Amino acid sequence: MPRAARFILVPVGSAGDVHPYVGLGRVLRDRGHEVFVLTNAHFKPLIRRSGLHFVEIGTEDDYDRFTRDPDLWHPRRGLLLVPRRGGLEPARAVHDAVARLHRPGATVVAASALAFGARLAHETLGLPLATIHLQPFAFPSLLRPPRPPFLAWTVRLPYPFRRLAYGVTHRLADRLFRVEIDTLRTELGLQPLQTSVLDWLHSPQCVIGLFPDWFAPPQSDWPDGSRLTGFPLFDESPLTPVEPEVVRFLDDGPLPLVFTAGSAMRHAARFFDVSAQICRRLRRRGLFLTGHPEQLPASQPPDVLHASYVPFSLLLPRCALLVHHGGIGTTSQALAAGVPQLVVPRAFDQPDNAERLIRLGVGDALGPRRYTPARGARVIEQLLNDPAMSGRCADVASRIRPGLDETCDLLESLIGTDRKQSRDRLPVRDRTQTGEEAEVRTSKRKKNRE
Known part of the structure; x- marks a missing residue:
């Protein structure tokens, strides 16, 4: 059994991004480790x-301003806003907090790729670092690229054109963020970056994907040391009971439709208005989940209930279908519950997750503008009336194994590896390279040397 250590967990984002780290922290705590979570x-x-021990990185007011910003959910502007607000601006605070907590030889950091401060601490302190990716979208690949929230047609381009687009993306990220990262590096006594920003984000020691390989098969051009475990499937069910009003609603009638736009979404008035009209059209009961009730329509059907939060592991097995934004936490909970899904994706990983559900045959997707009462009702009816849908959902649910224990095993394997630093590599599963894969590897090594 590994000796007791101090684990520092650094999530970046909303509840869907923080919950998996809380789940990891609880398992590590139960194994006898000391766990600190650095977040808002x-x-x-x-x-x-x-x-778990809490270390504040950003105030409640910071979080409120961040979630109120309409650019957060813009397909392009959101991809610029989140790395800056969540990664760059708090980077020095994160680095210094990690430095204060660091115990040489007995500390491991597990962090989002956007936790720039944790990546810097890996270099300045030499402590072990695992980069945690919650979704396949976070893994860059030319061989099987994730679907971007805009310019989706680029994933179908021939390989040489995908390679060109890949290079443009890296150069754009360098132009936007490199100067500020190098300024921080200089302040901390580090040399300027010797590789692209997007490559540097991943720990050279350990990269863990919290999803199964059947949801996103590993690619040989993923970062070295990449390992997949499984969906964390942690929600607040051990901590937050279902409200009595929700229990009565679930007990008193047919399985409802459940609608949510995500915990951080504060610009979903149209989503909930359309959803209310869909419930009327289909004469179905509905449950609206949001912590921001000002988004709800003034007049709701009598058989629609609002709740601020209900743990999905307790709710979804008792619903007929879930309509949601496509966040990976919500997606995985619905897969585990075996219910069909209609995704209304806006930004980030949401379109990519939606496409993977469609490939599995357990859901469909409509863009925000295409999500109308008529079209939404029609797609929901198709999903509910598909005679093979329940079987496909049940088959996928049977394949899910929670990944928290395996992830914690990997994190524990990093205890005491300080001196090895970035030269350490976790073993990578053997893979046969095609000619195209070999070219990707050669190009990657050449770019790093440059």
């Missing part, structure tokens, strides 16, 4: 209730 003050109550 908005999540302090959850982390304290989970029995």
Whole structure:
């Protein structure tokens, strides 16, 4: 059994991004380790209730301003906003907090790729670092690229054109973020970056994907040391009981449709208005989940209930279908519950997750503008009336194995590897390279040397 150590967890984002780290922290705590979670003050109550140490990175007001910004959910502007607000601006605070908590030889950091401060601490302190990717979208690949929230047609381009687009993306990221990262590096006594920003984000020691390989098969051009475990499937069910009003609603009638636009979404008035009209058209009961009730329509059907939060592991097995934004946490919980899904994706990984559900045959997707009462009702009816849907959903649910224990095993394997630093590599499964894969590897090594 590994000796007790101190684990520092650094999520970046909303509840869907923080929950997996809380789940990891609880398992590590139960194994006898000391666990600190560095994140925004908005999540302090959850982390304290989970029995973990909390370190504040950003205030509640910061989180409120961030989630109110309409650019957050813009397909292009959101991809620029989140790395800056969530990665660059708090980078020095994260680095310094990790430095204060660091115990040489007995500390491991597990962090989002956007936690730039954790990546810097890996270099300045030489402590072990695992980069945690919650979704396949975070893994760059030329061989099987994830679907971007815009310019989706680029994934169908021939390989040489995909390679050109890949290079443009890297150069754009360098132009946007490299100067500020190098400024921080200089302040911390580090040399300027010797590789592209997008390559540097991944720990050279360990990269863990929290999803199964059947959801996104590993590619040989993923970062070295990449390992997949499984969906974390942690929600607040051990901490937050279902409200009595919700229990009565679930008990008193047919399985409802459930609608959510995500915990951080504060610009979903149209989504909920359309959803209310869909419930009327289909004469179905509905449950609207949002912590921001000002988004709800003034007049709702009598058989529609609003709740601020219900743990999905307790709710979804008792619903007929889930309509949601496509976040990976919501997606995986619905897969585990075996219910069909209609995704209304906006940004980030959401379109990519939606496409993977379609490939599995367990859901469909409509863009925000195409999500209308008539079209939404028609697609929902098709999903509910598909005679093979329940079988496909049940088959996928049977393949899911929670990945928290395996992930914690990998994190524990990093204890005491400080001196090896970035030269250490976790073993990578053997893979046969095609000619195209070999070219990707050669190009990657050449770019790193440059």
